[in-house]
Amino acid sequence: MTEMTAVRRSRITPEREAELYAAVLDLLREVGYDALTMDAVAARTRSSKATLYRQWGGKAELVVRAVRHGKPGKLEGTDTGTLRGDLHALTSREDDCTMEQNSALMRGLAMAMHSNPDLRQAFREQLIEPEMAEFKRLLQRAVDRGEIRPDCPALDFVVHMLAGGFVVRALIEDQPPTQDFLRSYIDAVVLPALGVPTTS
Amino acid sequence: MTEMTAVRRSRITPEREAELYAAVLDLLREVGYDALTMDAVAARTRSSKATLYRQWGGKAELVVRAVRHGKPGKLEGTDTGTLRGDLHALTSREDDCTMEQNSALMRGLAMAMHSNPDLRQAFREQLIEPEMAEFKRLLQRAVDRGEIRPDCPALDFVVHMLAGGFVVRALIEDQPPTQDFLRSYIDAVVLPALGVPTTS
The missing domain is CATH 1.10.357.10 (Tetracycline Repressor, domain 2)
Structure with a gap:
């Protein structure tokens, strides 16, 4: 603030x-x-x-x-010592029921953003940019620990990957992104794209 | 049909x-x-x-x-002999200008699907399911050629990855998913997650 x-x-x-x-x-x-x-x-x-x-x-x-204000946890406090631990911890900020409710709310807002540029701008400035900055620090720690190579091209696309899991799950498969789903997705997609072994 | x-x-x-x-x-x-x-x-x-x-x-x-009917190319006819070739070919079905127009149209429809279950159903039955089936065949060919391991867990999530590229690009970055962007994304994210070297 x-x-x-x-x-x-x-x-x-x-x-x-x-x-x-x-x-x-x-x-x-x-x-x-x-x-x-x-x-x-x-x-x-x-x-x-x-x-x-x-x-x-x-x-x-x-x-x-x-x-x-309603967001349940802080990305800021997440530092488990491994990238996998950090990403999994992000999925446990909410229980599945809250996640389903919030996911419906967020989808509604994403739709509204389509036709309300002022909402899109406020969202970007107040929510996405601060979260992205925090997320970059989380990834940088993984680079510093030697988990991700500093020149890994997937580093620019981590948010795209994660958002894809949410959106397709909700819009095409008509299912809420549960914690189990998100953890499988992180292990199957995000970590391999970043060159991080999932058995760590 | x-x-x-x-x-x-x-x-x-x-x-x-x-x-x-x-x-x-x-x-x-x-x-x-x-x-x-x-x-x-x-x-x-x-x-x-x-x-x-x-x-x-x-x-x-x-x-x-x-x-x-308005879709420019057919996934069906795409068979270049490599997975990378096939995925890149999918991005060149449209020039960037058409892609930007269509991407706006599709985003509008995605928004409408949110509140129109009949549109969502028709879309899923007439468009997504046939395309997904065709897409599975494209991936299966890559498995048969030995490019992807048959038990690769990312195989279930290829559409999620690709959709993430589109959505985040459009909604958060406010930019159209150009061919250059999509090809970088395929090389940086989709192929590594599938364990396919990008220099092939």
């Missing part, structure tokens, strides 16, 4: 903020992004619309902030 | 059918799936709605049939 947003938000307590984000996620699950209005958020959370706009700037920012 | 659909469609000429599919794709690009009506298709193609319903059954089937 930047200093500026910290200042902007200084007048609400963390508890109040958490309550508000939870209400936004509930509304998102109920009506979807396009039908979600700041009026509905204001009513549900007993806030004024003016407050919402002052604190978050707009619907896209508020939604992305709520998604970011 | 099943015998039944061949019979059902016997009264229109291939030229007329091609014209009609082209009009459906134009309309799709103009208004998107949700706003596309059979009325609009009938008006644009000077057909009666009754004919459209009799020949195709409904909007989802008509759209999927049009997409299938």
Whole structure:
């Protein structure tokens, strides 16, 4: 969080903020992004619309902030000592049921991003870029440990591989990406592409 | 094409059918799936709605049939003698400009599938399953040639890998999946995961 947003938000307590984000996620699950209005958020959370706009700037920012706040674990704290351990740990940040719910929510948001450039931008700046930076550090540690060769061309595509597992599983196979599925996928695809033995 | 659909469609000429599919794709690009009506298709193609319903059954089937007809090349005819050659050949079925247009169209349809189970079903039955079957034959040939080990676990995930390249490129990086990008991705990710040397 930047200093500026910290200042902007200084007048609400963390508890109040958490309550508000939870209400936004509930509304998102109920009506979807396009039908979600700041009026509905204001009513549900007993806030004024003016407050919402002052604190978050707009619907896209508020939604992305709520998604970011609702994320169960931190990539940041993950450091098991092996790449395989780290990647597997990422899949256990959520139980399968939560993962299915969140996966439906995220698919809905991905659809909404298609027609809402402001949502796409907020998502990229607030969520994807910070996660990607953290993910790069995780991969760099594997390079530093000698697990991945520094010139391995698949290093540029780790997020593509992982996202493919999610998307195809959800859209084409119509199944939620369970922890078992994701671990098999990591072992079968991601680690071999990176030249890392899966029996480590 | 099943015998039944061949019979059902016997009264229109291939030229007329091609014209009609082209009009459906134009309309799709103009208004998107949700706003596309059979009325609009009938008006644009000077057909009666009754004919459209009799020949195709409904909007989802008509759209999927049009997409299938508009596909530039056939996976079926691809057999270069190496897996790398086959996969690279798949990326050259379209030039980059057509690929960008089609990729926008397909993303729009993927979004529409989210909320239209009938479109999802038609898409799966008419397009994905036949292509997957053909794709499996392509991979099986590589196994038969000894390029891929028959027990290679990544064999189950080739479509996931490829789709990841497309989706992340389009949604997160906001760039069209060009031929150059796809070929780098195939060489960096798909072939190494399958244990195939990329210098072949």
